Amino acid sequence: MNKDMSNKYIIKGATGDWEIVVGLEIHAQVTSxxxxxSGASTEFGSEPNSNVSLVDAAFPGMLPVINGECVRQAVRTGLALGAEINKFSRFDRKNYFYADLPQGYQISQFAHPIVGEGEVVVELEGGITKTIGIERLHLEQDAGKSIHDQHPSFTLVDLNRSGVALMEIVSKPDMRSPEEAGAYLRKIRTLLRYIGSCDGNMEQGSMRADVNVSVRRSGEPFGTRCEIKNVNSVRFVMQAIDYEARRQVDILEDGGTIDQETRLFDPGKGETRSMRSKEEAHDYRYFPDPDLLPLEFDDAFIDEARESLPELPDAKLARFVGEWGLPAYNAATLVGEKESALWFEDLMGHLVKQTGKPAEAIASRASNWMLSDLFGHLNKVGKSLTDSPVSAEQGAKLLALVLDDTISGSAAKDVLDDMIETGRDPAVIVEEKGLKQVSDTGALEAMVDKIMEANPAQVAQFREGKTKVLGFFVGQVMKESRGQANPAVVNKILAEKLKG
Amino acid sequence: MSVDKATVKRIANLARFRIEDERLEPLAGELNNILDWIEQLSQVDTDGVKPMTSVVDHALHWRADEVTDGGKRDAILSNAPASEFGFFAVPKVIE
Structure with missing residues (x-):
């Protein structure tokens, strides 16, 4: 398959084909x-203005003092993005006026960000991968929150978020389709969650994206871009890009030009609209913040940050596929969420211990069980892995019973249902419900003999070539054994004995 | 470097200063005097001199990641022209 063509995303205009160009600025709240x-709390959902220090409210004379943990998390994130870490960086003031920005400027990093260029590899449909460049990552303050619809004449302002640390991760304009942008955003979220530098919770606003979109004829230079602000889900990012690109194509094909502007995405209508039409172009007048000395650290600090990183998703995926022989799809699904990857590793640890089998012999089967059986059953009762009543150790016990043929695959599903409901151990359930599979050849042979003796007509039919009656015999044995006969063993015995 | 009337007007607008039109010309003159004065610094030969980021010989002080502040809503709101339900209350920002 030609990798370039297979994912080509084209907008068919009236006058020909258009290519889209997308870059993302992701704002991720640092876990701190x-x-x-300032020393005020970052807790979400507190009473308005209760997590506010005099620094955050910009009282005269208050001075900022940097939180070292936020620096450390930014460096760890930079390392996870394979990016260059700048041992010297600096804070600048980005000046603008808005009611929820009490300082009248945001402390950010403009000329000298803490993290420079890097790249991430994203997985697309059909096993295709693409490398997306990272332009930079810098630290900055979040603003407060304005609420416009709770009072007839006032806008209400809560400064609890004011001064919370954000990492702005800026991509290069490397994405060419909504799918690529979605995959990139998901990948960044996965990375942040793995290393714990941001909880990646888009619903609570701890991660949001500004989306830059432009269109062009294939091979032409970049067109004028529009920036869609504050999009807060992967799906909305993809919808916004699709809508915005089509809007731009329509304008250009009608002979118009694109105004570089900031737009808002309306999830209800699925469209973007202009945000600040009359306001003059932004002029932030960045300059170095005189309240803050440059941010500097040494190689030892970077090494320490590197050593604190867990195994990253790409490495985990490679190990699951390469060493454990998982199907690529299973591996990618498990690795996509940190919780499921860790749960699976835990499951494998217990399973290897319990069965004495090498991991590569059982990993594939275990991954199938986890993805279809466990996730399916949890879904049914509206639970997820994090609040699963079944522990990885219990899951391993159940799987071990299947692997050594103690119970059948279908009995295992019933046991799992019971485990999810009661949290009991699988062995107890198997014992109580009498689900143990009969694999004892002697006992099964006796059973088969008895059934053949009772049904001579069917035996004769089989021997005349009507092999379909085999199903009848299997059914009889299962009935006789109350479903506990091992079907594989039964089939083998029947095949031999019926031949006569 | 010098500024003209239009630049002064634009900067004033960005800084939310209301400056009457007849003040723009004299203000441009004053600002240009300041700029000229600063411009004299460029006469100093700084070849081979490390850029100075501060006049004090200190590194940036780092704080530990501990909650040591907050919980003073009344003090925070005490200077606000208006507050409602524990929020700052400002004129409606959008229509």
Whole structure:
């Protein structure tokens, strides 16, 4: 398959084909107890203005002091993005006026960001991968929150978020389809969750994206871009890109030009609309913040940050496929969420211990069980892995019973149902419900003999070539054994004995 | 480097200063005087001199990631022209 063609995303205009160009600026809230420059809490959902220090509210004379943990998390994130870490960086003031920005400027990093260029590999449909460049990552303050619809004449402002540390991760304009942008955003979220530098919770706003979209004829230079602000889900990012690209194509094909502007995505209508039409172009007048000395650290600090990183998703995926022989799809699904990857590893650890079998002999089967049986059953009762009543150790016990033929695959499903409901151990359930599979050849042979003796007509039919009656005999044995006969063993015995 | 009337007007607008039109010309003159004065610094030969980021010989102080502040809503809101339900209340920002 030609890798370039297979994922080509084209907008068919009236006058020909258009290519889209997308870049993302992802704002990720740094996981920390206190804010970037003050000792106020970052807790979500507190009473309005209760997590606010005099620094966050910009009282005169208050000075910012940087939170070292936020620096460390930014460096860890940079390392996870395979990016260059800048031992010297600096904070600048980005000046603008808005009611939820009490300082009148945001402390950000403009000329000298803490993290420079890097790249991530994203997985697309059909096993195709694409490398997306990272332009930079910098630290900055979040603003407060404005609420416009709770009072007839006032906008209400809560400064709890004011001063919370954000990492802005800026991609290169490397994406060419909504799918690629979605895959990139998911990949960044997965990475952040693995290393724990951001919880990646888009619903609570701890991760959101500004999406830059432009269109062009294939091979032409970049067109004028529009920036869609604050999109807060992967699906909305993809919808917004699709809508915005088509809007731009329509304008260009009608002979118009694209105004570089900031737009908002309306998830209800699925469209973007202009945000600040009359306001003059932004002029942020960045300059170095005189309240803050440059941010500097040494190689030892970077090495320490590197050593604190867990195994990253790409490495885990390679190990699951390469060493354990998982199907690529299973491996990618498990690795996509940190929780499921860790649960699977835990499951495998117990399973290897219990069965004494090498991991590569059982991993594939275990992954199938986890993805279809466990996830299916949890879904049914509206639970997820994090609140699963079945522990990885219990899951391994159940799987071990299947692997050594103690119970059949279908009995295992019933046991799992019971485990999810009661949290009991699988062995107890198997014993109580009498689900143990009969694989004892002697006992099964006796049973088969008895059934053949009772049904001479069917035996004769089989011997005349009507092999379909085999199903009848299997059914009889299962009935006789109350479903506990091992079907594979039964089939083998029947095949031999019926031949006569 | 010098500024003209239009630049002064634009900067004033960005800084949310209301400056009457007849003040723009004299203000441009004053600002240009300041710029000229600063411009004299460029006469100093700085070849081979490490860029200075501060006049004090200190590294940036780092704080530990501990919650040591907050929980003072009344003090925070005490200077606000208006507050409602524990929020700052400002004129409606959108229509």
């Amino acid at each position: 107890n206190a804010k970037l420059f």
